[in-house]
Structure formats: C-alpha cells, structure tokens
Amino acid sequence: MPSEFDLIRRHFTRPARHADLSVGDDAALLRIAPDMQLVVTTDTLAAGTHFFYDVLPHDLGWKTLAVNLSDLAAMGATPRWATLALTLPAVDESWVAAFAKGFFDCAGRYGVELVGGDTTRGPLSMTVTLFGEVPEGQAITRAGGLPGDDLWISGCPGLAALGLMSLQNRIRLTDDSRALAALHRPIPRVEAGEALRGIANAMLDVSDGLAGDIAHLCECSKLGARLDLEALPLAPLIAAGVDKPLARQVLLAGGDDYELLFSALPEARDILDVLGRKFNLSFTRIGQLTEEAGAILLVEGPETSPRPLDVRGYDHFASPD
Numbered sequence: 001m002p003s004e005f006d007l008i009r010r011h012f013t014r015p016a017r018h019a020d021l022s023v024g025d026d027a028a029l030l031r032i033a034p035d036m037q038l039v040v041t042t043d044t045l046a047a048g049t050h051f052f053y054d055v056l057p058h059d060l061g062w063k064t065l066a067v068n069l070s071d072l073a074a075m076g077a078t079p080r081w082a083t084l085a086l087t088l089p090a091v092d093e094s095w096v097a098a099f100a101k102g103f104f105d106c107a108g109r110y111g112v113e114l115v116g117g118d119t120t121r122g123p124l125s126m127t128v129t130l131f132g133e134v135p136e137g138q139a140i141t142r143a144g145g146l147p148g149d150d151l152w153i154s155g156c157p158g159l160a161a162l163g164l165m166s167l168q169n170r171i172r173l174t175d176d177s178r179a180l181a182a183l184h185r186p187i188p189r190v191e192a193g194e195a196l197r198g199i200a201n202a203m204l205d206v207s208d209g210l211a212g213d214i215a216h217l218c219e220c221s222k223l224g225a226r227l228d229l230e231a232l233p234l235a236p237l238i239a240a241g242v243d244k245p246l247a248r249q250v251l252l253a254g255g256d257d258y259e260l261l262f263s264a265l266p267e268a269r270d271i272l273d274v275l276g277r278k279f280n281l282s283f284t285r286i287g288q289l290t291e292e293a294g295a296i297l298l299v300e301g302p303e304t305s306p307r308p309l310d311v312r313g314y315d316h317f318a319s320p321d
C-alpha cells in the first residue's frame with residue numbers, strides 16, 4: 001500500500017508555474033498583482049450526500065473542481081490556484097489515479113494550478129478551495145441588481161436533475177446523454193463569467209434551482225422580480241423526453257446545474273447576443289427585476305395576471321448542500 005507521501009507525489013504533484021511555492025512544503029506561496037482582488041471559494045462533495053459511491057472517479061475529479069469554478073465564474077473572476085483536501089476510506093490507487101486525472105483535466109482546461117492540500121483517511125469526501133483574481137472593484141456580486149434590469153440565465157438548468165432522476169429510475173428519458181453529462185461533468189461558465197464583467201449588474205450560479213436562486217439575487221439586491229414562464233428554456237429538457245410540467249419543475253427547482261443567473265440593463269441585449277455566440281452558450285432572457293423588494297411574480301401570459309412564485313412549492317427536488 002503506498003504511503004500518503006507517495007500518493008501525493010505520484011498523483012497530485014504537477015509543476016505550478018504561477019506559484020512561488022507549491023505542493024511539497026508546509027504551505028504554498030502565491031502572488032497576486034497589486035491592482036487585483038483575491039477571490040476565494042470552498043465547496044465539499046461528500047459520498048452519499050452529493051454523489052453515489054459508484055460514480056466514475058474521473059467524473060468525480062472533474063466535478064470536484066468544476067463546482068468551485070462555477071462559484072468563481074459567478075463573481076466574474078479568473079481562476080488561478082486550488083487546494084484539495086481528500087478524505088479516502090482506503091487507498092485504491094487506480095481510483096485515485098483516475099480521480100486525479102479528472103481533476104487535472106478540469107484544472108488544465110481552466111488554467112488552475114493545484115498548489116496544496118491534505119490527504120486523510122475517513123469517509124469519502126473531497127473539499128476544494130479555489131483562489132482567483134478579479135480587477136479591483138469589478139467583481140459581480142449578488143447585490144448589484146437594478147430595477148428594470150433584464151434577468152438572464154445561461155444554458156439549460158434542470159438537465160442535471162433529470163440525469164439524477166433517470167439514474168434513480170424515477171423517470172425514463174428517451175435520450176439521457178445530455179442529462180447525465182450535466183450531472184457528472186458540469187461545464188463551469190468561466191469564460192462567460194469573466195466576459196460579463198462590466199455587463200452583468202448582479203450574478204450568481206444556479207446550483208439549487210432557478211426559483212430559489214432568483215430569490216437569493218432579489219434578497220441581496222433588495223428588489224423583486226417578474227419571471228416570464230413562457231420564456232424559460234425548456235427545449236433541451238423536453239428533447240430529453242419529459243413533458244412540459246416536469247421540465248418546468250426541474251428547471252425551477254432542480255439542483256447541481258451550475259449555470260449563471262444574472263441581471264443586466266436592457267441596453268446590454270445586443271452585446272449578450274454576441275457573447276452567447278462567441279461562447280456557444282445560450283443566454284435566455286427570462287424576466288426583469290422590479291422595485292418591489294421580495295415580490296417574485298410569475299407571468300404566465302398576457303391573459304392571466306401575475307401570481308407569486310411559490311419558491312418552496314418548487315423546493316422538493318432541492319439537492320443537499
């Protein structure tokens with residue numbers, strides 16, 4: 001059985017070009033440019049809570065980093081360095097090798113360097129702390145929304161929830177490929193998040209379902225919102241093989257999707273079209289922010305009057321955190 005030291009040396013030591021000191025000492029030494037702010041986030045994935053024990057280790061390695069990248073993307077930040085705290089029940093070296101490969105595939109794709117971590121024995125879980133940079137004063141918080149802002153969503157939230165329901169045999173999809181990919185290998189919207197600096201007024205990543213996350217944005221911005229039910233991007237969900245009510249349900253209340261929810265001035269519509277094409281990512285305009293703090297209304301069509309969005313009514317698919 002390899003020692004912890006061998007395991008780290010073999011699987012988690014890669015040259016870090018943008019750190020003064022990396023894996024192998026008691027701590028890493030990092031340097032950020034004087035006009036930049038350091039942006040820091042942490043997320044844990046625990047077996048049995050956030051993933052099944054039989055998940056492919058390569059996918060898990062990818063996702064462990066990707067969920068943290070999504071949080072940095074939602075700040076408009078550029079990811080730089082990560083630390084990884086890994087708790088393993090036993091050392092299965094081929095499992096660790098595949099996990100590390102998935103982690104470094106994701107790290108390489110988004111320019112992240114692993115600069116340290118911890119390896120211990122215990123129930124399977126992994127915690128990443130991710131460090132990024134943003135030009136001073138330009139981070140996009142949840143609090144910057146303005147009344148009259150359009151509300152936008154990237155991609156297609158709800159696919160990961162469909163993937164999970166399909167794995168649990170709760171539904172049968174005609175095509176589960178996109179849903180399972182969304183669940184196992186989420187694509188963090190890093191480049192889009194950076195490009196939204198100076199465009200998005202408020203932003204967060206949707207990880208607990210759109211309804212709850214709109215409420216978070218409104219609460220932090222001290223505003224209300226009108227959500228246009230007919231504008232929701234349901235097509236990819238319906239293409240996977242579910243009906244419209246279930247598609248709406250998973251979009252509003254699914255979890256584990258890591259898309260960007262943001263608000264922007266109506267003047268930004270043209271530039272958002274251009275950015276969507278540039279990143280091959282759909283940005284869908286799903287409503288507006290309004291003056292009335294806390295009032296989140298669902299607009300079903302010109303004939304019916306808006307009604308309050310029952311956020312908790314859409315809560316029972318919520319993923320654990």
Ligand code: ADP
Binds near residue numbers: 012023026084115117
């Ligand atoms: P210490 O006992 O001084 O905390 P460790 O034995 O925990 O040292 O770690 C030795 C070195 O290996 C440190 O630089 C640490 O950051 C790094 N390290 C430990 N586990 C991991 C891991 N899973 N991924 C990356 N680096 C790790």
Ligand code: MG
Binds near residue numbers: 025026027
């Ligand atoms: Mg130490």
